[in-house]
Amino acid sequence: MEIRHLHYFMAVCEELHFTKAAEKLGISQPTLSQQIRVLEDELGMPLFDRIGKKIVVTEAGSLLFSYATEMLTTLQNVKDAINDLQELQRGQISVGIMPSDLDYRITQLVIDFHQKFPKVKLMILASIDIMRQVLENEVDIGIGTNVEPDDRLVIIPLRREEYVLTVSQEHPLANQTAITIAELKGLPMVMYPEGFFGREIVEEAVKKHGFQLHSILETSSVTSIMNLVRANIGATVQPYHLIQQINDPTLCSIRISDGAPSRSLSIIYRVDRYVSQATTAFIKQIKEYFKA
Template identity: 50%
Template sequence: MEIRQLRYFLMLCNELHFSEAANKLGISQPTLSQQIRVVEDELGVPLFDRIGKKTVKTEAGELLESYALQIIQQLENAKNAIADLANLDSGHLRVAVLPSDLDYRLTSLLIDFHKDLPNTKVQVIPSIDILNKVLDNEVDIGVGLAIQADPRLNHIPFFTETYSLYINEEHDLAMQDIISPEDLTMIPLVMYPKGFYGRDLIDDWCKKQEITIHTIMETGSATSLLQLVKEAVGATIQPSQLIESLNFPGIRAIPIKDSPIRELEIFYRNDKYLSRAAKTFMKRLEVSF
């Protein structure tokens, strides 16, 4: 069995359609069909059931897929390790991060990283679906809220912080030293939309506190939310250290009693080769927060 045949097989597993798989592979459909038959003949079992135009994996196909994915990943790891050894500072690093309130923290980190590895290309990809980007090998490492332990991943916790209420300094509550959860129910809020990590964390905390908050406007940008607060459109609930990094005069950050807490972590596939660039980035990340 050849690596090329395994790649053909995996593409068909993904597409479950001979024509589409062949097209993505840049080969003809008869060629793909013939190569799949060669693998099936070698193994002595069918890998796919063909029911009319529908293609489904057999139990043997499911089993081979799991092993083939490991084989291809290990081959990629070997190539990457050799390239890392040969090229040293060159390479390509892809990092998925939380959108909005994390991106502003990364600029100084990226500057320092570039000084260490000036020939490494870095892609920082904002995403609310970091986990699947890591699992699908679309990125090398993910940086986001702590997730449930997953045997496919390595997790590295690196930062914990509380949340505060960000409010216009002319607001009636602006001089308070601390805000109670009950106070939040009376304040019109501008927040991230539901589905954003930061918003989901707040909503889960509200359920535990048995309170309901009310939003009057939702955007996906921390900067736009703080601009709305500055213009007294509403208040917002954001990580407590956000105000230290963004210059927004006219806004106060008031601690919240029994505040929501977010834990940030780095995670990456445990079957993936971790390049020197990835290790350097992760080390920089751990000391930058």
């Protein structure tokens, strides 16, 4: 069994169409079909059932797909490790992070890292589904929120952050230093739409007190939320450290004194993923940055 046979097989599994798989691989369809037959002859079992113009993966094919995925991942890790030994300060790192943190939290972190490792290309991707991105190898590492233990992941805790009520300096509550959760009831709010993680954290907290947020405007952009709050359209509830980073004197943060919503931030990556020297250095810098 040759590595190229596994690549051919995986392409057919992904496309479930020999012609499309052949085009993706840059070979002819007859050549691909012949190579798959060679692999089937070697294994002694069919890998695909051909039903007219459609194909389906057999039980043997499903088993091979599972092991081939692991084998090709391991092979890529070997290549990455060898490349990493050749030159420690090169390569590319892709990072998944919440949109709000990307907008306001990590600019200085990225600048500092680039100055230390100018040959390393950073790709910072905003996402509200970071765990899926990491598990599906769409990113190398993620900075996740309230990550549950998972055998497939390495989880490195960073910090826990409390949420605060944030209002315009023109808001009636602007001079208060603290507020109870009960006092949030009926307060006009500008928030993320339902289903967004930041919204759900706050909703879970107020639900324990028997009510829901009174959301009058919703947007998926934290920049828009803060602009609406500045215009005194409504209040919002956001992580305190995020508001600190925005550093806007026209915004007032009010501590929630009893059972404030909170989130925990963690670095996550797959346990079977090779972690390059550059990625290790970036993880170290993330930890130092959030610790500070």
